[in-house]
Amino acid sequence: MTTKFTADHEWINIEDHEAATVGITLHAQDALGDVVFVDLPEVGKTFAKGEVSGVVESVKAAADLYMPVSGEVVEVNEELRADPSLANSDPLGRGWFFKVHVTNMAEFDDLMDAPAYDKLVQNS
Amino acid sequence: MSTPAEASAAPLLTTPLHRLHLELGAKMTPFAGYDMPVAYPQGILAEHRQCRDSAALFDVSHMGQLRLVGDDAARALETLVPVDVADLGVNKQRYAFFTNSNGGLLDDLMITRREHDLFVVVNAACKTQDIAHLNVHIGHRCTVVPMPERALLALQGPKAVHALARLDERVSRLVFMTGGDFTLAGAPCFVTRSGYSGEDGFEISVAAEHAEALARALLAQPEVGAAGLGARDTLRLEAGLCLYGHDINTTTTPVEAGLTWAIQKVRRPGGARAGHYPGSAVIEAQLTSGAPIKRVGLLGLERVPVREGAQIVDSHGRQLGHVTSGTLGPTVNQPIAMAYVAANHANHGSEVYAVVRNKRLPMRVSPMPFAPHRYFRG
Numbered sequence: 001m002t003t004k005f006t007a008d009h010e011w012i013n014i015e016d017h018e019a020a021t022v023g024i025t026l027h028a029q030d031a032l033g034d035v036v037f038v039d040l041p042e043v044g045k046t047f048a049k050g051e052v053s054g055v056v057e058s059v060k061a062a063a064d065l066y067m068p069v070s071g072e073v074v075e076v077n078e079e080l081r082a083d084p085s086l087a088n089s090d091p092l093g094r095g096w097f098f099k100v101h102v103t104n105m106a107e108f109d110d111l112m113d114a115p116a117y118d119k120l121v122q123n124s
Numbered sequence: 125m126s127t128p129a130e131a132s133a134a135p136l137l138t139t140p141l142h143r144l145h146l147e148l149g150a151k152m153t154p155f156a157g158y159d160m161p162v163a164y165p166q167g168i169l170a171e172h173r174q175c176r177d178s179a180a181l182f183d184v185s186h187m188g189q190l191r192l193v194g195d196d197a198a199r200a201l202e203t204l205v206p207v208d209v210a211d212l213g214v215n216k217q218r219y220a221f222f223t224n225s226n227g228g229l230l231d232d233l234m235i236t237r238r239e240h241d242l243f244v245v246v247n248a249a250c251k252t253q254d255i256a257h258l259n260v261h262i263g264h265r266c267t268v269v270p271m272p273e274r275a276l277l278a279l280q281g282p283k284a285v286h287a288l289a290r291l292d293e294r295v296s297r298l299v300f301m302t303g304g305d306f307t308l309a310g311a312p313c314f315v316t317r318s319g320y321s322g323e324d325g326f327e328i329s330v331a332a333e334h335a336e337a338l339a340r341a342l343l344a345q346p347e348v349g350a351a352g353l354g355a356r357d358t359l360r361l362e363a364g365l366c367l368y369g370h371d372i373n374t375t376t377t378p379v380e381a382g383l384t385w386a387i388q389k390v391r392r393p394g395g396a397r398a399g400h401y402p403g404s405a406v407i408e409a410q411l412t413s414g415a416p417i418k419r420v421g422l423l424g425l426e427r428v429p430v431r432e433g434a435q436i437v438d439s440h441g442r443q444l445g446h447v448t449s450g451t452l453g454p455t456v457n458q459p460i461a462m463a464y465v466a467a468n469h470a471n472h473g474s475e476v477y478a479v480v481r482n483k484r485l486p487m488r489v490s491p492m493p494f495a496p497h498r499y500f501r502g
Contacts, residue, residue, distance in 0.1 A: 033151075033163060033167055033168055033354065034167050034168055034169040036169075036429065036452040037427055037428055037429055037452065039428070039481075055481065057428075057429050057452075058168075059168045059169060059172075059354065059358055059451055059452060059454065060162070060168065060354055060451075062429070062431065088167075
């Protein structure tokens, strides 16, 4: 299992732990509606788990992005910055937000797997 | 990602189209005590474009509809609004607002003179207090008749007239801010050519029991798609139209809000029926000498949306005012906002800054509407 989920409706794929990919879930983009702006973190900046690392804004509302795990941001999705609607059309693919160098694997292991996340969404 | 908190759990009212909204897959949200569609599955941007390009159907049945009946109704209503009601011709419609003793705004409303009454539409969140206000102040001069038994549909967009004319071709004879009685899909309706999108369009008052059939008949027209309150808000903001409770409220005067166009000459100092409405001294003084703050339109020079509550500062960081509505304008494809700023920064072209997440974003004071009005004036 290389993709896990947070209660804040983000996903992280750790196939490459030096550059684990982070995005928002299908449920998150649906709740937000049409995404029109993303504020992505600076490459090279280090965040603690749970810190605000960016913002995603729809026509209706702005929502904070939280770091799913601690680590340094090593890449951001410039394509998403140019076309924020990718967060709606392909949230688990081309609509990724940034990549993070994961140093504490225990933080990743603590996150939800897909069935647990699906259950959270169903009960919300 | 954090999502906005849901409002809590008082039992919500529903409109006669509630079942239709659910059937269409609407995302519902509490608004002014009603369970209302914020968007349908196509989303706010698509619904916004639907209205700008073709025609969109909005359920605005949560708004308050009422009648003022009696020979003295128009003159009585003039004691509560700084607007010429007495000279309004039959089937003519006019924008107005209830003022308070400080010259602030209690609500904004639409008045249509009909043959036997004045037909008034007020905001959902204000309707209970408006009806009380009318009864207390002019209930002895006319009869205030709330119309909770009626639904209100708004059909807006450049092709609205084509769709509606298929139900009764005579509606195409209406011009902007006029109304009349029509039979649509078998139901007697009172229709005005008006709206809240900046586009040509109609508002249709219909008995609740006929509302769903009429809505379905309109949605069956090839030009028409359903649109929710989300698109209604982005459309009205691009059109530069105020949202009560945000851009205007009990602390803003019509002069500060840039609504003096709605105060006809006959109600201004020197006019035949000047004054004699709540707060007239304050409003008349501002009409003469100007107001210290002004509502302005702001166009964002970067991509970041600027929302209600954001502070507006000058290049030195000195506070100039605050934003009352803002979003990314889907048609203009730039951040747009309304704000109150110090009058000396209210000139078109002034550059100011909005503070968003501790960053200063440049914005330019811009004429409104942001998207041109396309009303049908005949």
